[in-house]
Amino acid sequence: MISLKRRDILRSGVAAAAFVSSIGRSWAQDRKSVRIGYAISKTGPNAGGAGITTLPNYLLWAKEVQDAGGLELPDGSRLPLEVVEYDDRSSAEEVVRAVERLANEDKVDFILAPWGTGFNLAAAPLFDRYGFPQLAVSAVTDKAPQFVQRWKKSFWMLGGGHDYAKALATIIAEASKAGTLNGKVAMVSVADGFGIDLVTAARPAFQAAALEIVYDKTYPIGTSDFTPMINEAKASGADSFVAFSYPPDTFALTQQSQIADFNPKLLYLGVGTSFPVYSKNNGANATGILSLGGVDPTSEANADYRTRHEAATGIAPDYWASVITYASLQMLQEAIRRKGLDREAVAAEIASGSFETVLGETKLEDNQLRKIWWVGQWQNGKFVGVAPGDHAGASPLILPRQAWQKA
Amino acid sequence: MTSRLLCQITGFLTIIIALTALPFFVGPYTITLMIGMLGYVALAIAWAMFSGPTRYVSLATVAFFGIGAYACAVFNESLPYPLLLLVAGLIGLAVALVVGLATLRLAGVYFVIFTFGLAELVRQLVTWFEVNITGTLGRYIFLPVTPEGIYWQLLALSAFAFAISWLIGRSRLGLALKVIGEDEVVAAHCGIAIARIKLALFALSAVIMTLVGAIQAPRWTYVEPSIAFNPTISFLTLIMALLGGANRLMGPIMGAVPLFLLFEWLSANFPNHYSIILGLVFITIVFVLPNGVLDFVEKGLTHRITAAAKPAEVQK
Known part of the structure; x- marks a missing residue:
């Protein structure tokens, strides 16, 4: 399954010394795998939200990519995923440090977004500085248009x-x-x-x-x-x-x-x-x-996604941001298939390309997902x-709602 | 004695200069690491400055840290940067004076509980204010401060805090504090102005904590009460100062540096067991090293020396 090589190596004793002296990790460069990293709140007050909306989808996606033989590249070859996961412990300073660590120490190819508006904003300057596309799903913000100006590779997918x-x-x-x-x-x-x-x-x-x-x-x-x-x-x-x-x-x-x-x-x-x-x-x-x-x-893709989510993670996804989180990963995956591991090109593709995801045909407008x-x-x-009622697949609203039924 | 003092000062300055030059030789991750570490070094020194000699265990660290972070968030658009820090420091000072006047008569466990409550109180007040007066909760900080800039500021602040502790330790004030820590009644009878001295130290330590928050906040871009007033900061500061030995000049540094590195190593390598291991570390520190590492080492050495000396005495 998901290999956590670096961690295993570090565990074997010399870790403290290795950590302080930050030894060169040249094995990251030999391209036998694609490194995907993320920091997520596994403990602390944010763990509840992250554990429902974000983390299960990251795990599901990684498992599916792995089962398919790896991430497909433009030449048709596949590279297995290597996932580096950190717990940000619901602390903003920890998110910042974990993202720095992923970018500089683990030298990952792509970083998945953290959970929550605040943490996505804390991480955004770093994603920007190191040129990582940031697919921020669990962030509800009215300021997305300004953020897009500030951080060109940031994508905001849950509206304001x-x-x-x-x-x-x-x-x-x-x-x-x-x-x-x-x-x-x-x-x-x-x-x-x-x-x-x-x-x-x-x-x-x-x-x-x-x-x-x-x-x-x-x-x-x-x-x-x-x-x-x-x-x-x-x-x-x-x-x-x-x-x-x-x-x-x-x-x-x-x-x-x-x-x-x-x-x-x-x-x-x-x-x-x-x-x-x-x-x-x-x-x-x-x-x-x-x-x-x-x-x-009525969407079959969505129904299928829900079944797979439940089978892989043991819990059913929520009906709001879960499916969008998964769709964001599909976009990333497809953009890599089209453009390879060049982060610049992948970000440009995510911004301008059109993708077939569990949400159906998905296209960003000004780096934001608006059709939700x-x-x-x-x-x-x-x-x-x-x-919105004119959104494809909209169900008619039923009003007034029925009175409570007493059991 | 004076030559020894000269040596110490030269050593201190050499270390500071070496650390100042560090960003030119290391990568961005090391800078990030150093920022986190220096933040805790400054907090631990500030904490020990007041709590070490007086033995008032304070859990209010994050109250002041958070005030600093929030002040930075509130004024970052309206004030130029140096003034921003000054204002943040003044707010911290004002809060510390009010709080100190009201509570420094409390002692022992009451003080601990109060300070823990203070952090929550400040957080709720900020929330109330934002909800009812301004109608926003999250605030954005867009300041053009580089990580190196934050590093240097924290380095300067840590050096300042260290120098102040050193000066206090050598002054009459330090002696007065020690007496207060030993026995307040005795101190009062010696003519020491207990309340004033405690208040001054509490305020000084609070201002340093406030500044740490204000300097670090721009790294988060976005601040809301749950981010700024994270109680873990209080506990980590406390345990760092205790590990090193809160009564010694070098104590907080000797505690903050290894513990910070340990935490970082744990969270990088055991992200799923971090909290469990952290708890075990806390328990170990309290049981094995109740007076801190420095004390432990010193006692161990004296013990060994006396043990080595004893047979000789017997022969005599």
Whole structure:
């Protein structure tokens, strides 16, 4: 499988000395393999997210490439992968050092992106300085257009807070115009990166869509009792409830809304809604709930990807960034097949080329992936993409959502 | 004695000059490594400066480190660079004075708990401020500082911190601190202004920690509270200073350098077992070397000398 040669050699005793004196590692140059490196949060607060969205896809991809006999090059030959993996321990300084180590010590050919907006930004100047293309998937940022100017080989593939907020505002506004909803929104958000990003984008977006925000509350990270918020939202007269929440909050909100018999016609929850376990836990009650992300339920490539993901890693992928992470690796692989191991050429190919991935035909615009699902909805046990509605494979939005079914 | 002092100063300056020239001879990875190492050297010296003699175990390191990093993130667009560091240092100083005045009367375990809470408190305050006042959480730092530049600044800061510790150790202030560490009641009866001295040292050490954060932050490009206020930094600093011996001038350096290299080696070679090994290292240090490496070595030597001398005495 994946060979970790360097590590084995170093383990054999002389490592401390070798490490301090940084002995030349000339064997990296003899081209018997392609070295792929990455630093990912395997421990610390970011390990949860990285362990769902990013790491399983890196492992799956590496395994598949290896099983196929290696990475294909323009001349048709194949080179096996050699993977160098580091744990950044959820520390920004550690990400920086690990990327430096990958570039200078391990002399890897390509570096896969770390998990999270902050860490992708911490790593971006280094990717840029050493000329590595950076396919940043798990980074939601509105500043991608500026970053692309600054770091020409950086690619941003998960959109920004404004994209998600605007798509949601459009959905609520259209349903309100049609008379399905009353145009009033109750909104809660977690006081942390994701929640703040989304809620600061949502406030102007909802106002621009002529929606009335009747309740807007921020709660600290780690909150477990949402009953007061749910009751206030219930009393606010809004029939759309939006929560920009983290996974534990998402699960708690779902449970406590059922207990409080809170049945907004539109229910939008944050991170965690698109986890397969969400549907498993909530069964039919998940139906109709909206969140970020989604997939095209008719896509065979996607269904096949989900099966392989589960078989190889033992867990099902989430319905938001997982599939995009995998698609980013397919793009890298295909770009290498077309252009070889020249990082400059590979980056140019990723920027301008068109790729057949699990997302279907994939092409970046200004180094960003823009054709992704901004809003998804649980329908028939699948989290399907509903917005943008003109996106190929979009499912029709179902509103109002059914009331909670008591078990 | 004076010739010995001259020797020491010459040695110190030679090392500093050699380290200053280092970036011209080594690759970027070594610079990165040195940045991390010097960051911890400066933190450990600063920590030992206050906690060593007074024996007040502080876990507030990351509170000040984070304040520095955040100050850098907040003002990086509006202030020129040297002024940025000055402002960051002043903010650290102000916080340290307020906190110090309020808490340096606490002692023992209460102080430890308080300082641990302080880091979380500062982090929550920053979060609250960003959520309710500015409406953003992540902040970007785009400063044209090169890794070499950061390295030199940290080197200068470490050298400064070391020189200050050395001066304090030789001054009346150092003596006063030792008395406070031994017995506060005695110190008070000797006419030592306990509160003022503790406060001054706490503030000085806090300013150095703040500056480490402010100097290192541009390497991350992006700062948010969970990145800036990572509690691991407090624990690592503490264990480094303890390993070397917090009561000795060279202690923090002797602790920070080998431990940092060990951590780096562990994370490069045992990425999946890092935390377990780290925990074992902590336990080992506390059990085997409770007074630090330097003390251990010194005692070992004296022991051997006395052991060697004894038979001779018997013969007499």
